[in-house]
Amino acid sequence: MAAGAAAEIAAGDGSRSGKLENLTLWERVHGFLRQEILSNRLPPGTELAEVALAESLGVSRGPVREALGRLATEGLVTVRPRRGAVVSSLSKQEFLEAYQVREALEMLAIRLAVPRTTPELLERLQGLIAKMQDCAGRDDVDGFFELNAQFHRAFVDASGNGRLMELYRQLVEQLGRYRGSSLALRGSLKRSIAEHRTILRAVASGDPDRAAHLLSEHIRVPQRRLEAGDDELFALRTIPPKGEVR
Amino acid sequence: MAAGAAAEIAAGDGSRSGKLENLTLWERVHGFLRQEILSNRLPPGTELAEVALAESLGVSRGPVREALGRLATEGLVTVRPRRGAVVSSLSKQEFLEAYQVREALEMLAIRLAVPRTTPELLERLQGLIAKMQDCAGRDDVDGFFELNAQFHRAFVDASGNGRLMELYRQLVEQLGRYRGSSLALRGSLKRSIAEHRTILRAVASGDPDRAAHLLSEHIRVPQRRLEAGDDELFALRTIPPKGEVR
DNA sequence: CGGCTCCAAACTGTTGACACTCAACACAAT
DNA sequence: ATTGTGTTGAGTGTCAACAGTTTGGAGCCG
Numbered sequence: 001m002a003a004g005a006a007a008e009i010a011a012g013d014g015s016r017s018g019k020l021e022n023l024t025l026w027e028r029v030h031g032f033l034r035q036e037i038l039s040n041r042l043p044p045g046t047e048l049a050e051v052a053l054a055e056s057l058g059v060s061r062g063p064v065r066e067a068l069g070r071l072a073t074e075g076l077v078t079v080r081p082r083r084g085a086v087v088s089s090l091s092k093q094e095f096l097e098a099y100q101v102r103e104a105l106e107m108l109a110i111r112l113a114v115p116r117t118t119p120e121l122l123e124r125l126q127g128l129i130a131k132m133q134d135c136a137g138r139d140d141v142d143g144f145f146e147l148n149a150q151f152h153r154a155f156v157d158a159s160g161n162g163r164l165m166e167l168y169r170q171l172v173e174q175l176g177r178y179r180g181s182s183l184a185l186r187g188s189l190k191r192s193i194a195e196h197r198t199i200l201r202a203v204a205s206g207d208p209d210r211a212a213h214l215l216s217e218h219i220r221v222p223q224r225r226l227e228a229g230d231d232e233l234f235a236l237r238t239i240p241p242k243g244e245v246r
Numbered sequence: 247m248a249a250g251a252a253a254e255i256a257a258g259d260g261s262r263s264g265k266l267e268n269l270t271l272w273e274r275v276h277g278f279l280r281q282e283i284l285s286n287r288l289p290p291g292t293e294l295a296e297v298a299l300a301e302s303l304g305v306s307r308g309p310v311r312e313a314l315g316r317l318a319t320e321g322l323v324t325v326r327p328r329r330g331a332v333v334s335s336l337s338k339q340e341f342l343e344a345y346q347v348r349e350a351l352e353m354l355a356i357r358l359a360v361p362r363t364t365p366e367l368l369e370r371l372q373g374l375i376a377k378m379q380d381c382a383g384r385d386d387v388d389g390f391f392e393l394n395a396q397f398h399r400a401f402v403d404a405s406g407n408g409r410l411m412e413l414y415r416q417l418v419e420q421l422g423r424y425r426g427s428s429l430a431l432r433g434s435l436k437r438s439i440a441e442h443r444t445i446l447r448a449v450a451s452g453d454p455d456r457a458a459h460l461l462s463e464h465i466r467v468p469q470r471r472l473e474a475g476d477d478e479l480f481a482l483r484t485i486p487p488k489g490e491v492r
Numbered sequence: 493c494g495g496c497t498c499c500a501a502a503c504t505g506t507t508g509a510c511a512c513t514c515a516a517c518a519c520a521a522t
Numbered sequence: 523a524t525t526g527t528g529t530t531g532a533g534t535g536t537c538a539a540c541a542g543t544t545t546g547g548a549g550c551c552g
Contacts, residue, residue, distance in 0.1 A: 024536095025536070026536090051503070059536085060536060061504090062535080062538095063537095065312070065504090065505090066315060070319060073319035073320065074319065081269075081504090081505095082270075082504055082543060083544075084504070094408070094409065097410065100407055100409075101351070101354065101409055101410055101413065103354070104351060104353065105347070105350060107350065108346060108347065161343045162340070163340065163343040167347065167413070272505085295532090295533070296533075296534070297532090297533070297534090306507045307508090308505080308506055311535095327534090328534055328535075329513095329514075329534080330533070330534070
């Protein structure tokens with residue numbers, strides 16, 4: 001039912017940029033839908049009919065089906081057996097649960113990253129904090145959020161643990177759709193920057209436990225607010241069309 | 247290819263046990279293959295051809311394909327585009343990475359579980375330790391391993407975090423296939439029991455940080471041995487040739 | 493007027509067939 | 523003997539069609 005502007009998934013033209021795209025059809029559909037969902041162009045609650053999608057994208061139902069299956073195991077859509085797929089939405093409870101797991105993963109990441117710290121990493125983190133301050137001064141909330149995400153991801157990347165990176169990526173993807181909520185929850189940008197500085201100091205001094213502890217407190221700031229009960233933030237996203245989830 | 251003993255997945259009779267199984271075909275295939283892999287009846291490295299599986303199970307390639315896709319995102323098989331699927335095997339490095347993530351998840355679990363501790367939980371844990379001691383006395387290593395898994399899972403279940411439980415289950419499933427290795431790594435059963443007692447005391451006294459720290463040390467015992475370089479344990483499972491099933 | 497039954501449209505689950513790719517093997521040339 | 527090339531065959535990627543189920547509503551009954 002979505003708008004008709006198809007993205008020409010099935011295009012056979014090889015002129016698309018210099019990089020040769022040897023992806024299978026369902027992989028392209030998967031990537032396309034993933035982008036549509038993550039960018040909130042397909043908001044939570046949207047029903048995804050196989051035939052409609054297939055026609056819209058110019059492919060058969062097979063690849064669409066396969067793509068939906070993959071998205072389901074990634075948690076971006078939920079399939080109700082014989083009832084079709086829906087862009088999944090997180091309840092306040094589920095959001096909180098994912099947030100807790102994210103905290104645990106980041107703590108592991110920073111513990112692993114500290115002994116592997118390089119001067120380049122410290123420099124990069126320092127640069128990110130500086131840019132964050134710029135954004136805070138300009139009230140560029142979107143920019144700040146992006147930099148903040150990069151800051152946190154830097155530790156995960158530096159951990160050297162591929163499994164951890166993969167899990168973290170999936171988790172952040174899901175939580176990212178509620179960026180508005182997370183941001184509103186955070187409150188003062190200045191305080192966040194100060195916390196980042198403190199964390200960076202602990203990392204530079206090579207103290208994994210202290211860094212992990214600080215990070216834990218840092219992450220808990222928005223979590224506590226959510227627990228306190230600002231449900232309205234979710235009312236925006238939780239679209240109760242008709243079909244009830246589970 | 248593989249042996250013929252099919253498991254009658256496609257059976258349409260509703261007489262199968264009292265429990266009504268309203269699962270779709272691919273869900274049944276998925277569950278079946280999952281069991282086969284986890285029980286090591288399909289050892290790592292086994293090539294899974296769609297046509298062969300489909301014929302063997304009495305279904306079409308569609309459901310098999312879908313099941314393989316799900317297993318892939320769960321990490322139990324790896325699909326090489328246009329080359330088919332293979333039962334995935336963990337390298338020493340990957341095993342270690344997963345182990346680290348498991349540690350982080352369990353620490354989160356015990357932190358969440360401590361404030362929610364009930365007398366029933368403490369009693370259950372106490373009972374598990376007692377049974378472990380029995381097994382240790384009888385040199386019942388398999389029994390001990392099972393009880394140990396239950397002990398650790400108890401905290402995850404008590405955490406009340408559904409997402410955490412799901413991730414933990416998947417992780418343990420994958421690591422579980424290397425049970426032999428993990429066991430050999432652990433060494434003294436008595437020491438393990440003593441550590442369990444100490445952890446239980448910390449939980450009973452309502453000290454999440456201490457419990458988490460103790461758990462961390464407890465989990466790290468086999469991890470350190472693995473880091474030390476006992477690769478031979480993996481040689482057992484890493485089947486290099488293109489050997490046929492059984 | 494409200495509730496129940498039955499019917500039809502729509503959609504998913506499944507199947508079998510076709511097209512295409514890649515890997516291995518054989519053979520020829522250096 | 524080794525390397526490069528052509529061929530072949532197995533097996534995946536994709537499609538269109540069939541069958542079963544669910545949903546929503548029209549019609550009937552209380």
